Amino acid sequence: MKKIKKVVVLLALFLGFITCITPALAAGASSSSNSTSSSAVSGDELAKIKANGKLVVGLSADYPPLEFTKKINGKTEYVGVDIEIAKQIAKDLGVKLEIKNLSFDSLLVAMETGKIDVIISGMNPTAERKQSVDFSNTYYSGGKSFLIMKGDENKYKNKDSFVGKKVGAQNGTTEYKLIKSDVKGATPEGLSKLSNLVLDLQSRKIDGVLMDSLIAKAYAANNKQFVAIDSGIEVSEDQSGVAVALPKNQPALKTAINKTLGQIKKDNLIDKKYVPQAAKYMETVKQSNGMLNYWNYFAKGVGYTILITVISVTAGFVLGTLLALMRLAKSKFLHAIAVCYIEFIRGTPLMVQIMFVYFGIGALIGSLPALLAGIIAISLNSGAYVAEVIRSGIESIPAGQTEAARSLGLSQGKTYRYVIIPQALKNIWPALGNEFITLLKDSSMVSIIGVTELMYQTQLVQTTTYKGVLPLFITMLLYFVMTFTVSKFLGYFEGKMKHNE
Template identity: 60%
Template sequence: MKKLIKIFSVLLLLVSAVVTGALATGPAATVSAASSKNVKKVASGTVLKKIKKSGKLVVGLSADYPPLEFTKNVNGKNKYVGVDIELSKQIAKDLGVKCEIKNMDFDSLLVALETGKIDVIISGMTPTAERKKSIDFSKIYYAEKNDYFVINKADKGKYKKTSDFKGKTVGAQTGSLQYTVMKKHGLPGMKVKGLAKISSLLMGLKSGKFDGVLLGELNAKTYAMNDSNLALVKSTLKQDQMGNAVGVAKGQKDLVAAINKTINKCQEKDLFNKKFIPAAAKDMKTATKKSNNSMTKYTSYFVTGLEYTMIITICSVLIGLVLGVIFALMRLSSNKLLHAIAVCYIEFLRGTPEMVQIMFVYFGIGMLVKNLPALVAGIIAIGLNSGAYVAEDIRSGINSVNIGQTEAARSLGLSQAMTYRYVIFPQAFKNIWPALGNEFITLTKDSSLVSTIGVGELMYQTGLVQTATYRGVMPLFITMCIYFVLTFLLTRLLNFLERKMNLSSSRA
């Protein structure tokens, strides 16, 4: 047992050193800022070679921005559609490769590009001066002339011009140009609130959380066209720059040249106005029909989300349980090094937000381990976090066992390992079972956090349904019910096992 713990401690010490060093050099900071100068840059001229070698172009986007990028239900399966999707396919075709879409939160795209998780960003992104510090851009492929405030139609008489939003609360997508514009050139007293998803912003608008939501022209007109309860007010806030471009990692001049060649061809043939936008409008019209908005048509989405949620939960529980036992024993050890490692691990993991840990494992550790899947990264991060809490539960359980039990076992000739296995652990787990059960239930709900890195669990699938149906509340209600049923059944199972343990101990 001691040898096993020492081996684990050495490995964990090495991992801790790597993680600490990585934190000090910047990837964790890029999670929120997405513009760290310390991120390990992609080597010049390597991305196009990687694309050619792999035979696929990995495009990062946030599929909640119709008509540029959104989702459509095709025979129960999710399909990405929109102007940017068509452009992505055209670029991939000209490069002689397949197009792979990776959907994630908009404010995570820059980090994903800088760390090599995606090859390009094609998500209605404007090449601002701040973004150009981190990545390079193609030429402008589509320019929107104006931004618009989306308001509730009932407030149409209240808000007629930009100045009417003075002192009001206005929402915008975090990381978007509109969010930056309001922060820099907003009206006196204007309160700017940012959320990752536009669907969440519009739900906030309808529920009175926001007085308006600032969106780009195409996006704003799309939502207003498909929701009779919304109206638009043209924005006159100062714009530093307008237009959408393809984001590429620094130093990839050959890839930028290839993308610009495709954009030039599309603009010369006027494909945006003749093909891409009409196709997106047709997809939107199909998606917004009442017959296609029924939640029953999206059953497969929720089933897929539930499957991923269960996989994440079960794997994370096993990782957390194993790590919990190891670190509980290390913290109780008389060895100062083992004790110190356990304390650092437990305190650090319990003292930092789980979402930051998930993003750090995916973007930060993912730089060291190439091609780390988002699902694996999410499981590792949640398992590591759970291990810290389970360790403290197990430690308290071990401490609750009377010392006389240990002394009696050792006097009967049992080794330390056998004493823990046959005497201490059975009693400790019985004492802490309610606490462990609570941790497992919490972990089931925490699995929703991995949606931020594009894992297709329940919350991720809910976002797809919201975007595809233009309905915000109903998909959330269904997801909430699924989580309730899941946790309710898990609670009943844990209570049943607890009664069995109590029954077996009373018989003994």
């Protein structure tokens, strides 16, 4: 019983360590990486928004001219038609606007779990989506176009030209479904980010990308490699219109949003002001899209990547050591807990774990910042793998070492501390180093929940500059520099250990 109490205390301390050390760090993250919503969508959402003093809008900022990013005075700003609409809605509600940038296919989940209040991201109010969320009146309507490579105009004229070809579309969008239903004989290729689809198009992995006509024309206007052609697909109002998505059964919030949209339509602000302003931002980006102008994007990404790695490595090592000792304990209860945890964590993908911690657990315990959720998920995942490494190291020490230490009067705890663990650490150091390097690279997965680490920043640069390959190449070099530095650092201490033998 005493052992069980000790384990419980240690687990509590571990969780307390993660919880206490990261909120202050999370507070310094950008607005796109903070969770400020209520834990679940319920009650009068309009009253909650006004009580909180802010409107949290979810979007996928890779859809120019509706929503994208722009470097203004050295800072990343969200710009575009949808951003201006979101600003006006927040202004009319008398609250501040907060933007949360997520992948498009995560937006509905984010709203259902209370991470965001509404979605303003070029979303079509389809019948299928209306089953889970409500929509405002439409504020924009357009057709669908294919984005193709320049020089392919003679090959591709409309939807009938893509028989036997690969056509890309963003996951969770109406366009992806239209490829299946209307582009006969084509193979749909889906990705979460539109910028990655454009990159696939540039590398000839796909033959075209289906998107909203306004978006296709924006890409073609800002990159001479592309051409936008009309798809020839007939779309209904719910497939071509764009509206604000909001939680079910919120009449007061819906009325307030429709009032703002009605005034915007009456004043014709989208055509007169918002689209020209977005076009101006896109043109200035085109004129200054050299990578040197975006060094601070990469620097910020590297900073957060290192931050996540250092905290997760420390927490993962503590948890891994505890789990290893539990698995080696004589107590069947402790052994069973450790085995179940390790096997479950190793048997599920890290990406799923990150999303579960953020969207699932985060919805139960209230406000959980994306940075904190990412660190917790990676730490818990790393702990399972580190536990097996440490266990194998301990079991590699001959039993005679333990017997000799105990015969000299050392307790079991001191035997582990002064005899077993130091020797095991020497044996497992290379394996631990490999786990730390893997963790550094795996930290890129937290970008799916909006944490501004290196991969997230790379996607912003891709979207802002309309370049796909060069930002990825720079990111590869930065990851190599970080992993190479860590390898040399670990190698130095490995050499010191061998020298002291």
